[in-house]
Amino acid sequence: MNYQWNWHVFLQPTASGDDVYLGWMLSGLQMTVMLSLSAWVIALLLGALMGVLRTVPNKLLSGLATAYVELFRNIPLLVQLFIWYFVLPELLPEAIGNAFKQSNPVFQQFLAAMVCLGLFTSARVAEQVRSGINSLPRGQKNAGLALGLTLPQTYRFVMLPMAFRLIVPPLTSEFLNIFKNSAVCSTIGLLELAAQGRQLVDYTAQPYESFIAVTVAYVAINVIVMTLMKKMEDKVRVPGYMGGK
Amino acid sequence: MKRIALAAVLAAVFSTAVIPPVFAQEASTLKKIKDTGSITLGHRESSIPFSYYDDKQQVIGYSHELMLKVVDAVKADLKLAKLDTKLMPVTSANRITLIQNGTVDIECGSTTNNLERQKQVAFSSTIFVIGTKLMVKKTSGINDFEDLAGKNVVTTAGTTSERLIRKMNEDKQMKMNVISAKDHGESFLTLETGRAVAFMMDDALLYGEMAKAKRPAEWAVVGTAQSKEAYGCMLRKDDAAFKKVVDAALTKAMTSGDAEKIYNKWFMNPIPPKGLNLNMPLSAEMKALYKAPNDKAYE
Amino acid sequence: MYEFDWSSIPGALPFLWDGMKISLEITLLSVVVGIVWGTLLAMMRLSSIKPLSLFAAGYVNLFRAVPLVMVLLWFFLIVPKFIEQLFNLPPGTDLRLTSAMIGFALFESAYYSEIIRAGIQSVPKGQMAACQALGMNYTQSMRLVILPQAFRNMIPLLLTQAIILFQDTSLVYVSALADFFGAAYKVGDRDGRLVEMLLFAGAVYFVLCFAASTLVKRLQKKYHPA
Numbered sequence: 177m178n179y180q181w182n183w184h185v186f187l188q189p190t191a192s193g194d195d196v197y198l199g200w201m202l203s204g205l206q207m208t209v210m211l212s213l214s215a216w217v218i219a220l221l222l223g224a225l226m227g228v229l230r231t232v233p234n235k236l237l238s239g240l241a242t243a244y245v246e247l248f249r250n251i252p253l254l255v256q257l258f259i260w261y262f263v264l265p266e267l268l269p270e271a272i273g274n275a276f277k278q279s280n281p282v283f284q285q286f287l288a289a290m291v292c293l294g295l296f297t298s299a300r301v302a303e304q305v306r307s308g309i310n311s312l313p314r315g316q317k318n319a320g321l322a323l324g325l326t327l328p329q330t331y332r333f334v335m336l337p338m339a340f341r342l343i344v345p346p347l348t349s350e351f352l353n354i355f356k357n358s359a360v361c362s363t364i365g366l367l368e369l370a371a372q373g374r375q376l377v378d379y380t381a382q383p384y385e386s387f388i389a390v391t392v393a394y395v396a397i398n399v400i401v402m403t404l405m406k407k408m409e410d411k412v413r414v415p416g417y418m419g420g421k
Numbered sequence: 422m423k424r425i426a427l428a429a430v431l432a433a434v435f436s437t438a439v440i441p442p443v444f445a446q447e448a449s450t451l452k453k454i455k456d457t458g459s460i461t462l463g464h465r466e467s468s469i470p471f472s473y474y475d476d477k478q479q480v481i482g483y484s485h486e487l488m489l490k491v492v493d494a495v496k497a498d499l500k501l502a503k504l505d506t507k508l509m510p511v512t513s514a515n516r517i518t519l520i521q522n523g524t525v526d527i528e529c530g531s532t533t534n535n536l537e538r539q540k541q542v543a544f545s546s547t548i549f550v551i552g553t554k555l556m557v558k559k560t561s562g563i564n565d566f567e568d569l570a571g572k573n574v575v576t577t578a579g580t581t582s583e584r585l586i587r588k589m590n591e592d593k594q595m596k597m598n599v600i601s602a603k604d605h606g607e608s609f610l611t612l613e614t615g616r617a618v619a620f621m622m623d624d625a626l627l628y629g630e631m632a633k634a635k636r637p638a639e640w641a642v643v644g645t646a647q648s649k650e651a652y653g654c655m656l657r658k659d660d661a662a663f664k665k666v667v668d669a670a671l672t673k674a675m676t677s678g679d680a681e682k683i684y685n686k687w688f689m690n691p692i693p694p695k696g697l698n699l700n701m702p703l704s705a706e707m708k709a710l711y712k713a714p715n716d717k718a719y720e
Numbered sequence: 721m722y723e724f725d726w727s728s729i730p731g732a733l734p735f736l737w738d739g740m741k742i743s744l745e746i747t748l749l750s751v752v753v754g755i756v757w758g759t760l761l762a763m764m765r766l767s768s769i770k771p772l773s774l775f776a777a778g779y780v781n782l783f784r785a786v787p788l789v790m791v792l793l794w795f796f797l798i799v800p801k802f803i804e805q806l807f808n809l810p811p812g813t814d815l816r817l818t819s820a821m822i823g824f825a826l827f828e829s830a831y832y833s834e835i836i837r838a839g840i841q842s843v844p845k846g847q848m849a850a851c852q853a854l855g856m857n858y859t860q861s862m863r864l865v866i867l868p869q870a871f872r873n874m875i876p877l878l879l880t881q882a883i884i885l886f887q888d889t890s891l892v893y894v895s896a897l898a899d900f901f902g903a904a905y906k907v908g909d910r911d912g913r914l915v916e917m918l919l920f921a922g923a924v925y926f927v928l929c930f931a932a933s934t935l936v937k938r939l940q941k942k943y944h945p946a
Binding site for chain 1 (some may be wrong): 454513514517518537540542543573578579580583584589598599600601602607610614615616617633665
């Protein structure tokens, strides 16, 4: 047995002396949660908008929304992240780009990661919203219009409330994905959970303790989110639909 | 639902519980090499000029050539007619684990020998001594570490430089923003695109990164070295027989003048991929090392 | 303004192509294993035998709870030792590709099994009853009646998942394996041209994935004319 297990490593003071290693892990966890939640807000808002636009009769609008979804769905997250962080500031007007680049790096990394994850996920949310709307019986839209509602009103009062209730389960899995995908953001130096785990390995040369701790933390996030979403699913379930049992 | 969650947690606990027995193996590296007729060498992919790929994806560099000398010595020591060498690229993040779990037998790249790492792996005789310095744009007006207060500084995650600069930041209240990039390439990109005013790293590696720049003449390596560090080859812990063969081979290379020839090839002559000359003359520490090889960590 | 310099690309093409082959190999194997093992998992999950359905639920939820990057790290650093001992391979065999493939296949099976489970559930219950009324046993009804219909409904989703998987192969960089993305990154790092190589990689992924998803859409129209 060559490996020296040492679970006390988490309670040792860090090399820079400002904290114990457990503190690093917790701050990483906090970063992962903050990043995922803020990206999720962007994903829901933009995803709902783009999903709706894909179903409207206006060819230009639905075409634009389709292009948006295809663009963000067909490039790997890792590449998108790199483009947001490293390439985009170079393409901005020099004054703005430089101001951004010389700001606090944590702010830069967080902003790039949040926008990237948010837009990446919004394309997937848009697909769910669109399929939710398309799965509604056609009569609902016609009934709304026949009642004298405008098209936006029909969406607002008839179709969307129904569609959103139908797509809660697939949205749950997108919500879980955003937490997992946030692990990719360690590649631009953002100190989230996975990055703190790796940093712990660098500083203490105790890789397995760190891997196990990080894995367990992700599983815990997942269990908590799943439990909460399950409660919500039960609440919003539409009687008489499949999945409603 | 609760049961599903429980099952997932149990499965996680179970899968971690069964790991430990895996490490119960690997008595002697020499025996393993003899039995299998092969040795697995760990190398870096872009630690210029220590261990990196040329444009044909062949591994080259100062540390790599020394490692090949070690391989010859192992072959002679075991009296093998033929010894297969397998190459395995490693990163800063996984190199220690790969040595520990037996995937890689020896790694010569740009790994600092320090006391924490000595708890998990062993180090050969030192193969290189570096100082940690700064790379800056010549026009930036930055000449040393005190000029960095309040500025953005980049370094590579998992290196001694990262540790040193964070500590300096705490101790001297310099209010620097330290960026930890994933690898040296990303660190240099951070510097080149103006996100950071300085890149702190081992001086030899900084010269190596400079060689990749679009206009190498725009950059300079400056500052008082913050620490001296000894690069060594990593070996598995508690394997005195293997370490003896490795150390003997390295000592012979250094005292016979072979190592200096290799040094001149990589630090005083044009090197791939772009044919740039690093022009980094042999330091006093390196001269002392070649005269009296040892495996001491500087920390 | 950043000065772009694309000169590294032509010389690197053979290396990039080797990387692309690795990406495709991993994708293909994971899709095949994922569908087979995913189908079995889905059937276990839906079966009335408690231990089987609990095992499948635990498996699927565990793999879906952990980021792919972490799964790949586990498979890169720990699982190879198991494989070595299991098959008595000489230590030091380069198992990076094998372990990446196994990691991917097992991980993706969890996702495939969820798609397939939904597909099976989308077949009206009456069909199962009808099979049993005809005297078929469980296996027969699954194989001859339920699964063929379920798969027909699922094909677009399964293919879409394959496209996602192809993009996810870029994450094998954690094991320093030179897949397409890894190869592009390495060339960029070596030549100090990361930005250019990553844009190039992004463009290649986009063209391939967009073409593939357009094909999937055609297929979907053919099967389910709206």
